[in-house]
Amino acid sequence: MSGPAAHTPLVYAFGGFHPRYYTMRYDTPDATALARRVAGTMPDGEPVHQHAGRGLDHGGGAWVPLMAMYPLAEEGVLVIGSGFMMHGLPFISRAMLEGQVPGWSADFDAWAADALARGMVDELAAFRTRAPGMPYAHPTVDHYIPLFITLGAAAHPDRPVRTTVEGYTIGFSKHSFQTAV
Template structure:
């Protein structure tokens, strides 16, 4: 049995919740006077994350290392939309099950978060007139948001909004992140959700059955880790031309570019970051990091 063929669909998540829920209830909430929360970039996985116990615990432990946020604003690879838009803020907004071919249980999972109207107003207030925010009346959270958040905040007790990605231009995404920077000092967790390597068209049987890591994945990951460790935003922005492993590592840009919103939201986009999760899933690097003061 593997994460792609579990004996019990999401059985690892059921076991994870037994230990995680009491700790989540005891987590200290962010309070006025606390330091600003970091901005995060995470490799979000998909339904198989619910069958990967170690990865679930890595995400949860990462969330536990910080105070519980007052709200979460997440930019996912799976919502590319212009103009800049926010998901519906109402409590218990239905989820988007934007994946196919999985067991029916994954389409029955729920993440009933609280009302996020106050967060929506704050996000709209920090954006300039040149980048107004459209409030989508019904759009829910897609799997790039709700899947990892079900591991990080399993009680669904934090208001969550998703912000669309209106462009793949690193400079524009950095500027959007910069406008969101002040929210971190209000206890808002700003997250870019993608995947450090996302070469799905090049997934092979050997990568699935043997856990083989192709050189285009490991080489891209090493390049990204080095650039992030040096705070070299220009190098990262030129990934399509400079990164080894291209275009296999990212045949489309959508899973890499949320990283620029994260860096833009940092106090210093050119400062080194701290890797919170590394390793591989199906041969793809799942490197995830947080910004540093």
């Protein structure tokens, strides 16, 4: 969990875009009480990684859309899990830049899509030992964890999801889905 305080600074961890994107601001509201509520919903013994000084990462476009979106009416919260279904940046090859999808990427995407379609949250949680394509698909967990935040916000996280985007960019799956809240 990162940046629950008001006016959390943005992380501009990207490059090559129009200068306006490096000057955009998103003045976050104070969400420390909400962060405590979310942490309190975790099962006993499950750690909550907190990185309060991290800042709000663009995360594939997280804070830019927030500037134009509206929160859920019931709670005043909009939950977005943002991150590629794949994030093996250290393993990008010239062939991937030319459009090739490596086997480990396609295999991981197919495994994750199947688990999501069957509502198998426990299977998804065991990705490090059960998923094909590891550790290439996710050498770190930062772009995989939003999956569970999104599923956790769903009314029925164990129900199949609706796929909204499929395909690959730079050989990485950009599989996107929607849950019912």
